[in-house]
Amino acid sequence: MDLVTKSIDRPVSTWLPEVIEVLLLSEMSCTELLRRAAQESPREVVQIIAAFDKAFPVEELNPWGPSPDPWATSDRDRVVGGYLAQVARKHGALSSPAIIVGLRRVGLPELVNAYLSPLSKVQPASNIVRIVNHLRFTTLSGDADTLLAQIGEKRNSGQVIEFAQYIGTHGQPGDRTKVMKGAGGNWYQLDRVSFEAKRSNVDDDFIKEAIWGIPYGKHADFADELAKAGNAELADRVRRAENEPPF
Template identity: 25%
Template sequence: MTTNSLTAHLRTLRVRAGNPTIREIERLVQSQARREKMARSTIQDKLAGTSRATLAQVLSLVEALSDYARSVGAPLDPGETDIRVWRERVTSSENPSMPRSSPIEGARTSQIEWDTEPLKRAGMLDVAEIIESSSGVDIAEWLPRVIETIQLAGMNHSKYLQSAAKCSPNDIARLVAAIEETFPTQSNFPWETPTSPVAKHLITCTSTAHLPPIDPVINVALRRAGMGHYVPHHLRAIAKFRRPHNVIASVTALRDAALEADAQTLLNKVGRERTNDDLDVILDNYRLLGTKADLQRILLGVVEEGASRFRTVVEQLQNKKHNWIDTYVSQMKDLLPESSDKAEFADVLGSLGYEAWSQEIRPPAGWGGASMQYSNEPPF
């Protein structure tokens, strides 16, 4: 961490404390039981970064800003004034080459463009100042609070997540962890690990902000940061929103990085969730390559998702008058899981003109399969 980074942290804390004037900070510093006092000009220099601040001076400023925030009824969080954190920041600024203790590097935002104009027009000058003074500061330390404030104001925060998604994989992993600490998590099913919708939004943006060779790096960075439960969402976003050739390139990149399970999951999610009307492009690629297992993994994903998804895909192929539609429909028919409601799939096939195949998979009369309706008779 450089002196500029330390200065940016102090400026951010000043804004978070309510942006007290230099005179107010001086008054609070003078009231502290410290041997070393600071003149108004010294305080101004340290906050401007024109001269290096000592540990004692930094702690004095942090205490003064904390006192001011408390006096105006908006106390700072304990983590923002933690002496150990500020001591580490000062030490890092004195030894810029010293590696961070975390295996995941902190984000640097100097090369990212942030649009603060909407914030200024909404009168959120303090938030705009935090963003504009963020160069050299770990993005995980300030962006979650900025997003939280923007949400509280009822404003859209998407563009800020889109900008953040351009960070390096390690930066993104740290940011996801910080977002999960700031925002509530939720899960759709009891067996799922709860996730933050804001973090998932960031991951979705990440899937389109980076090229396929970076995908395995992102997955590994998330897992090493303890955020591996977001990897399935990353793969889902790639499957849904990437162009076909980039989806195929992503599968290759994952395999080249010895992430075969991720590659197979991605193929399955292409079948389950590909939203664009171009699934046939991906299917044709694997058919031409002769990689039958990959082709079948995509088609299996289609039928695993259910009869409705099956209908959608077959109708898309019919609308395009695809040359290989019968081959793909036949393979999906043969891949139907035993646990599926084959009567529903039979109905779909029949309604789309595949009467013979419909009869082939339709369960015998009186056998309900997965959708069996039990009688109202009491059990024996």
């Protein structure tokens, strides 16, 4: 850790990637350093993300080599993904617009969704409403909508219903629908959220809105998977919904 001591007066973005590389080579955890680095200002946080992106680039697949292990975690996932999660936890409630705009300004628009994903999972419902309003106020309405959809997609099924209820009461008209449509993006989440909606005795519109989120042309595939999973009732609703508005 001599490098950390010697670099204490320099911007974190100029030396942290090198330290993280040493830790990874030594098979040591870098979680605590990432957590501390997330406490930097939003401007420096963006510079750290950019430095990590350069130091841990996306690995190019060799078409002639062996297939990658789908369960393996890459160094990029550990560092870039891990840091974005720490940033979402530390700065998400107050500084999301600055971080999102900063990522785009440094040429990393592809990491905006990678930031919104953990943001949707770590912030409580009251903060989500605040973040969504802040994003819209700063003309980032598309990112606000993406965040709402990712709550439906990424949160566990019980939390999706809880968040949708809270956002439906405290957010803008239509925000609950955006959350529920996010839950319809894959058949398994749709199945679990439908189960939780019934268990919670919420209005059937919650399930209807989730079905609206099924990607175009995927209704038959979803219905088949739901039927295989034993949810014949929902499978039948999904089949019928393919020919019902909204399309």
